[in-house]
Amino acid sequence: MSRTLFDKIWDSHVVARSEGGPDVLYIDRHFIHEVTSPQAFSGLRKRGIPVFRTGQTIATADHNVPTEHQDRPISEPLSRLQVEALINNCAEFGVNLYGLGHPYQGIVHVIGPELGITLPGMTIVCGDSHTSTHGAFGTVAFGIGTSEVEQVLATQCILKEKPASMRITIEGKLDAGVTSKDLILYIISQISTSGGTGYFVEYAGSAIRALSMEARMTICNMSIEMGARGGMIAPDETTFDYIAGREFAPHGEDFQRAVAFWKTLHTDEDAVFDKELFFDAADIEPMITYGTNPGMGIPISASIPSLDEMPSESDRLALEKSLKYMDLQAGSQLLGKPVDYVFIGSCTNSRIEDLRQVAALVKGRKKASHVQALVVPGSQQVRAQAQAEGLDKILAEAGFFLRDPGCSACLGMNEDKVPAGKYCVSTSNRNFEGRQGPGSRTFLASPLTAAATAILGFIADARELI
Amino acid sequence: MSGFEKITSTFVPIKAENIDTDQIIPARFLKATTREGFGQNLFCDWRYEKDGSPKPGFILNDPIWSGEILVAGKNFGCGSSREHAAWALADYGFRVVVSSFFADIFKANALNNFLLPVQVSEDFLQEIFARAEGNHNLLLSVDLASQIIRIESGGREESFEINAYKKACLLHGYDDIDFLLSQKENIEAFEKKHLFSQF
Numbered sequence: 137m138s139r140t141l142f143d144k145i146w147d148s149h150v151v152a153r154s155e156g157g158p159d160v161l162y163i164d165r166h167f168i169h170e171v172t173s174p175q176a177f178s179g180l181r182k183r184g185i186p187v188f189r190t191g192q193t194i195a196t197a198d199h200n201v202p203t204e205h206q207d208r209p210i211s212e213p214l215s216r217l218q219v220e221a222l223i224n225n226c227a228e229f230g231v232n233l234y235g236l237g238h239p240y241q242g243i244v245h246v247i248g249p250e251l252g253i254t255l256p257g258m259t260i261v262c263g264d265s266h267t268s269t270h271g272a273f274g275t276v277a278f279g280i281g282t283s284e285v286e287q288v289l290a291t292q293c294i295l296k297e298k299p300a301s302m303r304i305t306i307e308g309k310l311d312a313g314v315t316s317k318d319l320i321l322y323i324i325s326q327i328s329t330s331g332g333t334g335y336f337v338e339y340a341g342s343a344i345r346a347l348s349m350e351a352r353m354t355i356c357n358m359s360i361e362m363g364a365r366g367g368m369i370a371p372d373e374t375t376f377d378y379i380a381g382r383e384f385a386p387h388g389e390d391f392q393r394a395v396a397f398w399k400t401l402h403t404d405e406d407a408v409f410d411k412e413l414f415f416d417a418a419d420i421e422p423m424i425t426y427g428t429n430p431g432m433g434i435p436i437s438a439s440i441p442s443l444d445e446m447p448s449e450s451d452r453l454a455l456e457k458s459l460k461y462m463d464l465q466a467g468s469q470l471l472g473k474p475v476d477y478v479f480i481g482s483c484t485n486s487r488i489e490d491l492r493q494v495a496a497l498v499k500g501r502k503k504a505s506h507v508q509a510l511v512v513p514g515s516q517q518v519r520a521q522a523q524a525e526g527l528d529k530i531l532a533e534a535g536f537f538l539r540d541p542g543c544s545a546c547l548g549m550n551e552d553k554v555p556a557g558k559y560c561v562s563t564s565n566r567n568f569e570g571r572q573g574p575g576s577r578t579f580l581a582s583p584l585t586a587a588a589t590a591i592l593g594f595i596a597d598a599r600e601l602i
Numbered sequence: 603m604s605g606f607e608k609i610t611s612t613f614v615p616i617k618a619e620n621i622d623t624d625q626i627i628p629a630r631f632l633k634a635t636t637r638e639g640f641g642q643n644l645f646c647d648w649r650y651e652k653d654g655s656p657k658p659g660f661i662l663n664d665p666i667w668s669g670e671i672l673v674a675g676k677n678f679g680c681g682s683s684r685e686h687a688a689w690a691l692a693d694y695g696f697r698v699v700v701s702s703f704f705a706d707i708f709k710a711n712a713l714n715n716f717l718l719p720v721q722v723s724e725d726f727l728q729e730i731f732a733r734a735e736g737n738h739n740l741l742l743s744v745d746l747a748s749q750i751i752r753i754e755s756g757g758r759e760e761s762f763e764i765n766a767y768k769k770a771c772l773l774h775g776y777d778d779i780d781f782l783l784s785q786k787e788n789i790e791a792f793e794k795k796h797l798f799s800q801f
């Protein structure tokens with residue numbers, strides 16, 4: 137029978153299946169971090185049971201770590217407590233931790249792929265919704281809650297009903313200056329933040345094939361923002377080239393055998409999806425959000441929708457509410473709007489290619505004096521690479537700070553917050569009310585748009601600077 | 603955990619749609635290392651002024667609205683996977699959340715914490731909101747065993763879906779880990795033939 141890529145991976149991980157009940161799904165890799173794991177470890181302790189497979193569990197500290205002076209003790213007491221709890225829990229239960237000060241530390245969804253821990257065909261979970269990022273390698277990867285973290289720690293399995301499948305095909309070529317971030321913001325703006333709920337998405341088509349691994353990760357990363365359980369892309373030569381030589385990836389003959397298997401990981405030609413969507417890459421412009429959910433996005437040169445364009449009363453109310461929060465006018469343009477902050481970072485856009493794009497654009501320029509520009513690399517390795525390539529100097533000359541790695545202003549759990557009422561163009565994935573700090577106002581966009589905005593001081597189309 | 607019985611209660615209606623977990627419990631409250639106490643920060647930024655005083659316009663600050671049931675607009679619980687959202691709702695005292703649509707991860711998290719997500723039709727949801735207007739004593743009853751939600755008394759009713767396994771867990775008060783631990787032998791047998799055991 138013809139099967140989808142998703143079917144192949146899911147089905148090969150089912151330990152037990154019961155009528156009307158969820159599957160017992162085996163998990164190959166489990167990432168944990170300081171925020172969603174402490175209660176899970178307490179649960180194990182209460183039951184008096186160990187971590188079942190420590191070798192398949194990888195920990196790092198990312199969500200609330202400071203992005204300056206990481207060599208010093210964390211000054212914020214609650215953050216310090218959580219990071220210390222992670223250190224103690226990992227030591228007590230024998231889990232490998234890439235904590236602060238370790239050369240592999242970084243945002244959990246950045247380090248998995250760059251260390252070769254994330255490999256095609258695997259099932260991967262983490263107590264963080266952007267676990268979907270790992271789907272770029274042809275994995276079934278999804279975010280879980282803390283009770284589920286405890287389940288996986290205890291049994292390396294999780295109870296899940298198999299979701300429905302959806303394929304989103306994007307054909308054609310993205311224009312110069314249009315990135316994979318724009319592509320995914322465009323799709324979410326078309327199908328809304330609940331358009332993918334209940335589905336596991338496979339992205340396909342020539343526009344996807346042409347993307348680098350890092351650009352693919354940006355796409356899969358934001359699958360959750362359309363409500364999907366996860367997103368995935370079938371592995372190909374681009375994937376294998378990326379994995380080759382990475383620290384924990386198979387090497388030598390093992391690698392050859394692995395590639396032979398990975399090549400079987402694709403959707404069969406006549407496999408049927410529960411839902412299919414098609415988009416044309418040529419329709420996509422640089423995108424930016426104006427509202428308080430990631431589905432409220434428009435092409436950068438377009439105007440915010442007007443209230444009477446809204447299809448229903450509830451949509452009208454939602455638009456009104458978010459524009460009030462953002463202090464923006466329906467029907468107005470965003471181009472030219474002054475901003476206060478620019479944040480380049482998060483598991484969506486903090487990899488070396490993102491930093492290279494930003495550096496190339498800002499090289500020889502200076503940021504506008506009223507803008508604070510923060511560049512937070514996804515990992516120690518990304519940071520080291522940026523330094524090796526001299527990107528840190530280019531950024532510094534342009535007035536951008538290159539910080540230490542972490543989630544930072546993506547969710548404002550550490551000191552990196554956007555103050556109330558201030559505007560921030562952010563390369564992260566969520567523009568919810570208060571996401572970047574209480575009262576913060578977020579415009580989601582690509583690293584190029586963020587960089588151009590920092591230089592000019594107002595929302596700008598990067599294509600005019602390239 | 604004791605089992606989940608029929609609940610008849612007044613309710614708190616929040617009409618907003620797409621209520622994400624950052625609104626239910628903002629990230630800055632995620633620094634606890636225990637599961638308790640999140641209820642006091644439920645809907646924090648909607649509920650309190652900057653100085654910590656209650657915002658008068660928000661429904662949880664209006665004592666005429668109370669109950670064990672929260673009724674909210676479509677696509678409740680979207681966004682971050684934080685289970686703290688379910689903990690905050692349960693800790694506050696809610697045992698049921700009614701909406702016309704739930705985000706997947708929230709639904710799983712709620713069920714794992716004996717908080718019952720009841721998905722109703724948009725029409726039914728709107729009727730609840732409409733009938734609640736000016737009638738804060740209106741009761742809803744939610745019967746898990748028969749999977750029926752009803753607007754009391756004798757008002758419209760609708761059946762709701764729940765996975766048979768989860769229903770049994772809730773009715774009997776046992777959780778997923780108990781079940782998974784009972785599967786240890788199967789899991790070990792699976793690992794022996796599983797490909798990635800080699801890597």
Ligand code: SF4
Nearest residue numbers: 266482483543546547
């Ligand atoms: S960068 Fe943001 S979205 Fe990504 S893992 Fe960290 S907090 Fe979550």
